[in-house]
Amino acid sequence: MKLRLLWIFASVLLIVLAFSPPVFATATQCGIHKGNEWRCAKDNYQADTIRIGNESTRHVSFKVGVWTSTCGKKGSEISNGSFSLDPGVPLALPLMEARANQCVEMFIYDCSPDVCTKVLSAHTL
Secondary structure, X not given: OHHHHHHHHHHHHHHHHHHOXXXXXXXXXXXXXXXXXXXXXXXXXXXXXXXXXXOOOOOEEEEEEEEEEEOOOOOEEEEEEEXXXXXXXXXXXXXXXXXXXXXXXXXXXXXEOOOHHHHEEEEEO
16 A cells, blocks of 8 residues: 555656756856847846946946846846946846746846947846
């Protein structure tokens, strides 16, 4: 009887694992997006901080939007803000934790006086 119950439990567990979506973890990575903005993204990874630096010799204004989604599906914007930095000044912004099968993205865009990838840097701390 005990062996039969163990066999049933093992079979149910195997079925659940076989049909569960895979869980991958991707640490936050920042890269150029659409040629003129920064995108920092992760899935199933801890909260961390993104450092945005003004690499130009002029004052820079820009926007930051944070999006969340079930990985592979259309997401929704959860925050958006406007910022500005003087030359050589960095800004540290928190990026929330992403749970299993959740993707979190931070977009740094709409920079002035030039495109974001020319005047700003972005990376995790």
